[in-house]
Amino acid sequence: MPLSPIQHADASPAVRAVYDDIKATRAVPDVNNFWKMIAHDPATLKRTWESLKEVMAPGALDPLVKEMIFVAVSATNGCSYCVRSHEAAARRAGMTDAMFGELMAVVGMANETNRLVFGYQVELDEALK
Amino acid sequence: MPLSPIQHADASPAVRAVYDDIKATRAVPDVNNFWKMIAHDPATLKRTWESLKEVMAPGALDPLVKEMIFVAVSATNGCSYCVRSHEAAARRAGMTDAMFGELMAVVGMANETNRLVFGYQVELDEALK
Amino acid sequence: MPLSPIQHADASPAVRAVYDDIKATRAVPDVNNFWKMIAHDPATLKRTWESLKEVMAPGALDPLVKEMIFVAVSATNGCSYCVRSHEAAARRAGMTDAMFGELMAVVGMANETNRLVFGYQVELDEALK
Amino acid sequence: MPLSPIQHADASPAVRAVYDDIKATRAVPDVNNFWKMIAHDPATLKRTWESLKEVMAPGALDPLVKEMIFVAVSATNGCSYCVRSHEAAARRAGMTDAMFGELMAVVGMANETNRLVFGYQVELDEALK
Amino acid sequence: MPLSPIQHADASPAVRAVYDDIKATRAVPDVNNFWKMIAHDPATLKRTWESLKEVMAPGALDPLVKEMIFVAVSATNGCSYCVRSHEAAARRAGMTDAMFGELMAVVGMANETNRLVFGYQVELDEALK
Amino acid sequence: MPLSPIQHADASPAVRAVYDDIKATRAVPDVNNFWKMIAHDPATLKRTWESLKEVMAPGALDPLVKEMIFVAVSATNGCSYCVRSHEAAARRAGMTDAMFGELMAVVGMANETNRLVFGYQVELDEALK
Numbered sequence A, B, C, D, E, F: 001m002p003l004s005p006i007q008h009a010d011a012s013p014a015v016r017a018v019y020d021d022i023k024a025t026r027a028v029p030d031v032n033n034f035w036k037m038i039a040h041d042p043a044t045l046k047r048t049w050e051s052l053k054e055v056m057a058p059g060a061l062d063p064l065v066k067e068m069i070f071v072a073v074s075a076t077n078g079c080s081y082c083v084r085s086h087e088a089a090a091r092r093a094g095m096t097d098a099m100f101g102e103l104m105a106v107v108g109m110a111n112e113t114n115r116l117v118f119g120y121q122v123e124l125d126e127a128l129k
Helices: A013-026 A033-038 A042-056 A063-077 A079-094 A097-120 B011-026 B033-038 B043-055 B063-077 B080-092 B097-120 C013-026 C035-040 C042-056 C063-077 C081-093 C097-120 D013-026 D034-037 D040-058 D064-079 D081-091 D096-122 E013-026 E033-038 E042-056 E063-077 E080-093 E097-120 F014-028 F033-038 F044-058 F063-077 F081-092 F097-120
Strands: none
Touching: A013 A042, A013 D064, A033 A042, A033 B097, A042 A063, A042 B097, A042 C097, A042 D040, A063 A079, A063 A097, A063 B063, A063 B097, A063 E097, A079 A097, A079 B097, A079 E097, A079 F097, A097 B033, A097 B063, A097 B080, A097 C035, A097 E063, A097 E080, A097 E097, A097 F044, B011 B033, B011 B043, B033 B043, B033 F033, B043 B063, B043 B080, B043 E097, B043 F044, B063 B080, B063 B097, B063 C097, B080 B097, B080 C097, B080 E097, B097 C081, B097 D040, B097 E042, C013 C035, C013 C042, C013 D081, C013 E063, C035 C042, C035 D096, C042 C063, C042 D096, C042 E042, C042 F097, C063 C081, C063 D064, C063 D096, C063 F081, C081 C097, C081 D096, C097 D034, C097 D064, C097 D081, D013 D034, D013 D040, D034 D040, D040 D064, D064 D081, D064 D096, D064 F097, D081 F097, D096 E042, D096 F063, D096 F081, D096 F097, E013 E033, E033 E042, E033 F014, E033 F097, E042 E063, E042 F097, E063 E080, E063 E097, E063 F063, E063 F097, E080 E097, E097 F033, E097 F044, E097 F063, F014 F044, F033 F044, F044 F063, F063 F081, F063 F097, F081 F097
């Protein structure tokens, strides 16, 4: 009963146009299952792709840093698919094993200290107001 | 009834030693409330500080990137204190308004797409296995 | 070592009575694994079923809306089992593909803007107090 | 040191154009602090507003249901600002106290049963695959 | 516009009966704001109180352990109100500062290692299946 | 492309020393995949093991209570691996089926009431300040 990925051959012209833009932008032969699933709602497919393309483009932060931030959020939320796909993207952008290790160390510490703050009910310092 | 921050003057020698190391390492006149609260458990204070000092030190990733990752996790978890204190640290390490804006944009998109993956039950692509 | 589902034939009379009420209320031939697992704690089985039956019944909100809210929470929490079972219930209650698509779009946007609020530390407007 | 809301009078023409569209679309005299804060990143302001306008518009789901889903996600994530602002929007769209009560009841039950599923490690039923 | 706590004098007989049972069970002169807020939905008030009374009662686990588990979950979710009220309950049940410190240390470590598992995509050991 | 567990035979001396300490401390013939994965970052492996050994040791709270708190957090975060491994540890430390059932009941209720607090925007009682 769950939805199945919509393959390129079965896609509407509007969906196919987004797929083609993803493939051209990323120079990949096919799009990931993520896009093939949200294609069930063409408006969400188009909006999400356009937003992601804008947000992940080089800017004040380079793409490698952006992909690592994406992995940090995804690991915090426990999204296995998202960790895998953005870890792959980060590695393509130059992330080494050492960088991944430090990324995970920071993610772990942040999740730990976030809860120490919640549990000890730490109040904001005057200097931070 | 809740616990109060332990000030330097009221701290045990063991706690004071950690406070002094924080102050020396960061070149600050006093430690934040975070440390003054977890000081109620001196073992946690010591372990957390030593871990944080090790994890946030320059390595394969520079301190600015590490602080931005910390902010990303803290914003994902809704830890207001943690966002403020690590945003301040990131700004001291060189984060501009433009960088903060892109950081937040990535955090927002990652949290959105994480849920699209969960909701559409996206299965892992062969290429990502 | 993990627990296994308790089948009807192996259940105590108290557990069987709950199973029978679920089957009668929902007009299904068997109960889901969810119930067969929490049946290891008969008090939790009974309390959870009675609460769920009361909460999900038609009232000021119709069952379709309630099931979609359930899916929204489950997608936010990354509970795959819960998304699948309540998506199925929502579809039985009339949710179309278009409705599911909009549901996911809202869930995605809400998770994104929640983090923009956390990250930018937005203060409550006077008009909302 | 934290950022302050950007008021209409201090906004760039690009930001002002978004503010004006929000005010016109919602028939409100001023925009909320949320928009005034993310305006520090005009690209995020524009993209978020356009996405939200598209996602929250009437479609297969009516605006009341969409606002209630937004509240459900925000309560799950503990975003106080988001709960308040979208609860207000839902009430303007017709949500009664009774509807809010049932919404919260479903949100509570979903968060509870999500964790029972995680804790008991419930496996997917054949019928749900 | 937000809801206000319903005081005993303003409560319906059904709500008052729940308030009185809480006061008698806990030997307190008044109920907390939590109950006065969910009283806006009398069915949720009654169901939540009866569930909580059953769940938190002495059983295979003693009330102190149960209150500490409640604090652990609340700190993980960042629910400040819940941490405070259940920390108070745990202290009344005998939790010392040393026990609170160790509780928080475990909560912190669990939140950290949960994310290391998510980030490193650790697969289940044969022995744990 | 994802990382693979580092087996004892393939580990560096520094990693092997940690593995050996885990095996000796826990009296187990091999370490879990968790350690074999984070071993890709030897500093994280060493720091996490030393922290965990300190935090989970008997103290003001006994190991059984600590393992149950670990399970409570892991179920709240939806970390399947963590639930399974720490449920196993809790059972080895004496957790019965009845205790596990009550643990889950508390975890469920806490997650439910946390969201009622968030949704109803409950304000802190004077007595709790």
